[in-house]
Amino acid sequence: MNPPSPQASLAPKPRCFVIMPIGDQTFPGGTVSAEDLRTRYTDLIREAIQRVRPNWEIVRADESPIPGGITTDIFERLMNSDWVAADITYPNLNVFYELGIRHACRPGTILLRDKNGPQPPFDIAVLRHIEYENTATGLKQLAQQLDRQITSQEQRPQEPDNELLRLAKLTGYHFQKYGAERDAEKARAIGALAKVFTDPNLAGLLQRIAAGEDVDSSEFLKAIMQSPDSMVGVLEVASAMGKKLPWDT
DSSP states (O other), rough: OOOOOOHHHHHHOOEEEEOOSOOOOOTEEEOOOOHHHHHHIIIIHHHHHHOOOTEEEEEEGGOOOOOSSSSHHHOOOHHSEEEEEEEOOOOOOOHHHHHHHHEEESSSEEEEEEESOOOHHHHHSSSEEEEOOOOHHHHHHHHHHHHHHHHHHSTTTTTTOSSSHHHHHTTTTTOOOOOHHHHHHHHHHHHHHHHHHHHHHHHHHHHHHHOOOOOOHHHHHHHHHSSGGHHHHHHHHHHHTTTTOTTTO
């Protein structure tokens, strides 16, 4: 086996965020302690994921090393993690809320449920999920099922994996794209700058304005008329410098 390349070793690990109840849970028919849930996470869920994807970074909300509010960190992980594994065994409102946020953000979500747990609500029960048993044999079977589902989704990484995203794709629904809007603004500004600084006359005039020199408006307009496509760039650069153009009063 060839050793991993330096590029591969420097590549960021795929991130997997596990959402599940963390504190003591009471539900119709029984209770489960926080200690039992942590053991289920470390010895079953995380262990099964690590067996099939040992290079993944796997984190539960209560083990995040990132400073700041836990809610902000959870939102960041729901939005940006490559994968989310959600244990929907218990009727925990936080888990259902976080699952809904993830489903609206991106594909790459795996649902898990203890087959011996309480019956989930209808809207959750109909979602495709992996059933597991919290036993040694169950661990082996869970790892096998995870491997099959992850491999299937890795082959179609952009394919919607829940009904919300499928409907959005079908109807052409446009989600808010805050980062894309900022990137578009940066691209426009860079394009404007490029137009200005490829014109030596305009670049020279702007340099004089930046230095505080008086530039005659007719000289400036003549330069722009020779390169009308640069007009937007001129305005962008002047605005960025906080300078008035010759015709500003």
